[in-house]
Amino acid sequence: MKTRKYLLPVAAAGVLALSLSACAGGGGGGGTSGGGDAAANMDGRGPITYVQGKDNNNVVRPVVEKWNAAHPDQKVTFKEQTDNADQQHDDLVQHFQAKDAGYDVVSVDVVWTAEFAAKGWLQPLKDKMAIDTSKMLKPPVDSATYKGTLYAAPKDSDGAMLYYRKDLVPTPPKTWDEMMGMCSIAKSNNMGCYSGQFKKYEGLTVNASEAINSAGGSVLDKDGKPNLNTPEAKAGLENLAKAYANGEIPKEAITFQEEESRQAFQSGKLLFLRNWPYAYGLMATEGASQVKDKFGVVALPGKSGPGASTLGGHSAGISVYSKNKATALDFLKFINSEETQKFYATQGSLAPVLAALYDDQELVAKLPYLPVLKTSIENAVPRPVTPFYPAVTKAIQDNAYPAIKGEKPVEAALSDMQKSIETQSK
Known part of the structure; x- marks a missing residue:
C-alpha cells in the first residue's frame, strides 16, 4: 500500500504488527504513582523529544515544525521508531527501564497504557498536569486511563466498520442474526458471506474480543479478572465458530x-x-477495485443493535523522567487542538479524538465514513486493559483459533482461555 492519503493508520498498523512481546519487568518509578519521579520537574521548560513509530502518514513532521516555529526555545525533536509495534513497545520499555530523560513524550498504543502506568513510567495527568478531556470521545479517554487516573492524552482513535455490497444488500444489517440471514444473497451470487481477520495473530484477538463483547460478554470484568465462563461469551465465540462451520465465513478466512x-x-x-x-479509500480509488461504487459502511452488527468494535488508536504520554514536563504538557495540548486533529484526519486518515469533528461537514465531505466511525468508536471496547496484556492476547489466540476452526468445543476453549489468563496474570 503506497497510496499516501490512505496508508494504513497507525492504530491499525499497531493491530497488524503487535504480537506477543513479553512484558518486560522491573525498572520504573515504583508503582502507579511514579514516586518521586512523577513529582519532579513539573515546571521544567526547554527542548523535548517526541518518540513515535514510523511517520508513514507524514503528519508528525509538519506538526513538529509548526510547534517549533512558535516555540524556538522549547523545540521538539522527533525520534522516529520503526513501523513494527513490537519493536516500538520494546524500545520504550528499554528507555523507561534506563530512566532515560531523553524520551520526554511518547506515543502509547491503547493496550500499553495499563502496563506502562502500572510500572510508574507515565506521568499522571492530574492536578497541575491535567488536560481537558471534556470535548473528547469517551472511549479514547477511558483507554488512556488506569485505575481512575489519566496517564496519557488521546491522540488518534480507530474503530472497525462493516463494509457491505450496497448493490446487493439495499438495507444493511443491524444485528449479527440479520447479517447471517442475508448469506443467501452471497450464495446466489457465488461469493463468500462474511469475513473478518481470523489468522492466529493480534487481529484474531481483536475479532474474537469483538464477537464476545458484541454478544454482551467480556474477556475481563471491571476488576481485570477473566470473565469467559459466561453464556454471553459462549454465544459470541459460537457466532464465529458456527459461521465458519457452515461456510458463511469462507474457509480461506482462517488465513x-x-x-x-x-x-x-x-x-x-x-x-x-x-x-x-483505512480500507475505505483504497477500495474506493484503487484501479483494481471491483467494488468502487458498490459498497457502503455501517457500524458492526451486534446482538440487538450496533456491536462493540475493538478500540484502536494511540495516546501521547509524558515520561516521569522528563526534565521539561511543562513543555511536554503544552505539546500534548497542541496535539489535541482542533487544528492538529483536523490535520491528522485529512492528511493521515487518522480518526480524531474530538467529538465535534465527526460532524464537521468539510471533513465529512473528504472522509464520508466519519459518521459511521463515530458510532463505532462510541460503542467501542478496548482490548483487555491489563498490565499482563501479552499473556492475555496469547491466551485468546491460542483458544479462539481452534474453536473457530472446529478443533475445540467453544465451551472448552473459553474455559482454557479463562485458566490461562488466570495463571499468567499473577
Missing part, C-alpha cells in the same frame, strides 16, 4: 489478516467485511 480480507472484498468475493477505516 486472513487485514489486507487479505480487504483484497477478498475488493475483488468481489465477499458480501460483508469487518475492517478498519
Whole structure:
C-alpha cells in the first residue's frame, strides 16, 4: 500500500504488527504513582523529544515544525521508531527501564497504557498536569486511563466498520442474526458471506474480543479478572465458530489478516467485511477495485443493535523522567487542538479524538465514513486493559483459533482461555 492519503493508520498498523512481546519487568518509578519521579520537574521548560513509530502518514513532521516555529526555545525533536509495534513497545520499555530523560513524550498504543502506568513510567495527568478531556470521545479517554487516573492524552482513535455490497444488500444489517440471514444473497451470487481477520495473530484477538463483547460478554470484568465462563461469551465465540462451520465465513478466512480480507472484498468475493477505516479509500480509488461504487459502511452488527468494535488508536504520554514536563504538557495540548486533529484526519486518515469533528461537514465531505466511525468508536471496547496484556492476547489466540476452526468445543476453549489468563496474570 503506497497510496499516501490512505496508508494504513497507525492504530491499525499497531493491530497488524503487535504480537506477543513479553512484558518486560522491573525498572520504573515504583508503582502507579511514579514516586518521586512523577513529582519532579513539573515546571521544567526547554527542548523535548517526541518518540513515535514510523511517520508513514507524514503528519508528525509538519506538526513538529509548526510547534517549533512558535516555540524556538522549547523545540521538539522527533525520534522516529520503526513501523513494527513490537519493536516500538520494546524500545520504550528499554528507555523507561534506563530512566532515560531523553524520551520526554511518547506515543502509547491503547493496550500499553495499563502496563506502562502500572510500572510508574507515565506521568499522571492530574492536578497541575491535567488536560481537558471534556470535548473528547469517551472511549479514547477511558483507554488512556488506569485505575481512575489519566496517564496519557488521546491522540488518534480507530474503530472497525462493516463494509457491505450496497448493490446487493439495499438495507444493511443491524444485528449479527440479520447479517447471517442475508448469506443467501452471497450464495446466489457465488461469493463468500462474511469475513473478518481470523489468522492466529493480534487481529484474531481483536475479532474474537469483538464477537464476545458484541454478544454482551467480556474477556475481563471491571476488576481485570477473566470473565469467559459466561453464556454471553459462549454465544459470541459460537457466532464465529458456527459461521465458519457452515461456510458463511469462507474457509480461506482462517488465513486472513487485514489486507487479505480487504483484497477478498475488493475483488468481489465477499458480501460483508469487518475492517478498519483505512480500507475505505483504497477500495474506493484503487484501479483494481471491483467494488468502487458498490459498497457502503455501517457500524458492526451486534446482538440487538450496533456491536462493540475493538478500540484502536494511540495516546501521547509524558515520561516521569522528563526534565521539561511543562513543555511536554503544552505539546500534548497542541496535539489535541482542533487544528492538529483536523490535520491528522485529512492528511493521515487518522480518526480524531474530538467529538465535534465527526460532524464537521468539510471533513465529512473528504472522509464520508466519519459518521459511521463515530458510532463505532462510541460503542467501542478496548482490548483487555491489563498490565499482563501479552499473556492475555496469547491466551485468546491460542483458544479462539481452534474453536473457530472446529478443533475445540467453544465451551472448552473459553474455559482454557479463562485458566490461562488466570495463571499468567499473577
